[in-house]
Amino acid sequence: MDFDTLHALGKTELHCHLDGSLSLRCIRQLAKMINRPLPASDDALRQLVQAPADSENLADYLKTFDFVAPLLQTKKALQLAAFDVVAQAAEENVRYIEIRFAPAFSISGGLSLSEATEAVIEGLHQAMTKFDIVAKALVCGMRQLPNADNQAMFRANAALLGNGLVGGDFAGNEADFPTSVCAPAIKTAQALGVPLTFHAGECHCPQNIAEAIFLGIPRIGHATACFDQPDLIQKIVQTHTTIELCLTSNLQTKAARSLDEFPYQALKAAGAAITINTDNRTVSNTTLTHEYELYQTYFKTTAADFLAFNLNAINAAFISEPAKQTLRNRLQQDYAAFL
Ligand SMILES: O=c1[nH]cnc2c1ncn2[C@@H]1O[C@H](CO)[C@@H](O)[C@H]1O
Numbered sequence: 001m002d003f004d005t006l007h008a009l010g011k012t013e014l015h016c017h018l019d020g021s022l023s024l025r026c027i028r029q030l031a032k033m034i035n036r037p038l039p040a041s042d043d044a045l046r047q048l049v050q051a052p053a054d055s056e057n058l059a060d061y062l063k064t065f066d067f068v069a070p071l072l073q074t075k076k077a078l079q080l081a082a083f084d085v086v087a088q089a090a091e092e093n094v095r096y097i098e099i100r101f102a103p104a105f106s107i108s109g110g111l112s113l114s115e116a117t118e119a120v121i122e123g124l125h126q127a128m129t130k131f132d133i134v135a136k137a138l139v140c141g142m143r144q145l146p147n148a149d150n151q152a153m154f155r156a157n158a159a160l161l162g163n164g165l166v167g168g169d170f171a172g173n174e175a176d177f178p179t180s181v182c183a184p185a186i187k188t189a190q191a192l193g194v195p196l197t198f199h200a201g202e203c204h205c206p207q208n209i210a211e212a213i214f215l216g217i218p219r220i221g222h223a224t225a226c227f228d229q230p231d232l233i234q235k236i237v238q239t240h241t242t243i244e245l246c247l248t249s250n251l252q253t254k255a256a257r258s259l260d261e262f263p264y265q266a267l268k269a270a271g272a273a274i275t276i277n278t279d280n281r282t283v284s285n286t287t288l289t290h291e292y293e294l295y296q297t298y299f300k301t302t303a304a305d306f307l308a309f310n311l312n313a314i315n316a317a318f319i320s321e322p323a324k325q326t327l328r329n330r331l332q333q334d335y336a337a338f339l
């Protein structure tokens with residue numbers, strides 16, 4: 001399929017970070033609101049907000065996020081940011097998206113942990129009235145923060161569940177803060193009834209994936225380190241764990257040092273429930289359409305495969321069964337001409 005066809009196809013995205021996906025236009029608008037000077041040319045600005053091509057590892061990649069954090073400290077800014085990311089997704093025919101962000105990174109201007117989320121939800125709702133898309137929020141705990149902070153964040157946000165917020169995640173520094181360290185906060189989130197997804201396997205550490213599955217987490221972001229672990233892949237299949245693959249991001253963070261270390265083919269062959277995601281549209285300089293194009297080029301992924309991955313995403317989405325059925329019907333229609 002050519003790029004225009006891939007662009008026109010209906011899509012779903014489970015793994016997209018708000019702060020990593022702001023358009024340059026939105027970044028300029030938010031910077032203006034706090035009188036922060038930015039380079040005049042988009043090329044120069046891009047250098048500041050994209051991860052360097054020669055990132056050494058995840059920690060290196062994550063440094064790029066420091067640039068936008070000061071821009072996301074007010075209700076208005078979070079609202080505009082959420083609207084902006086949904087608009088980008090809708091433009092490339094994403095029918096359903098879950099957008100994640102870390103409330104703990106948006107409270108230095110005086111917002112509370114739940115006010116930050118309310119602002120994001122407001123932006124999602126505004127975008128849904130304008131565009132043909134369903135958009136929901138996930139709140140991220142951060143691995144490197146104390147468990148008490150992550151627990152406080154989940155406690156503060158649990159009341160918003162079902163009202164635009166649909167679940168939680170853990171992101172951040174995986175190499176120094178393995179899954180076991182986060183277990184108390186994971187258990188708190190679970191006890192509060194927060195559906196969880198979880199970043200794991202981005203630092204050559206399959207154990208972090210295995211532990212997350214053991215803790216009962218139904219979705220794993222990345223899971224890159226399972227590529228040469230047949231027993232772990234079997235575990236993923238047996239437990240019906242859904243995997244949120246992020247190809248471009250993995251190549252940048254060196255989670256996969258080459259395509260051979262990317263687990264797509266091993267997971268697909270084993271029958272695992274895989275999904276395609278951008279991770280960070282701006283930091284990784286990608287779109288979902290571009291990711292589809294890469295899969296087609298590198299792995300000969302077909303329209304039938306893309307439909308199957310979209311249906312996997314709908315199955316694992318943190319929304320009601322009737323809402324899922326509506327989206328499934330829509331996607332079946334979208335793909336009918338290509339199967
Ligand atoms: O690929 C990733 N792995 C781990 N953490 C990430 C990744 N991308 C973004 N974040 C982290 O999640 C926070 C909330 O959106 C971001 O600020 C960034 O620190």
Ligand SMILES: [Zn+2]
Nearest residue numbers: 017199221279
């Ligand atoms: Zn991520």
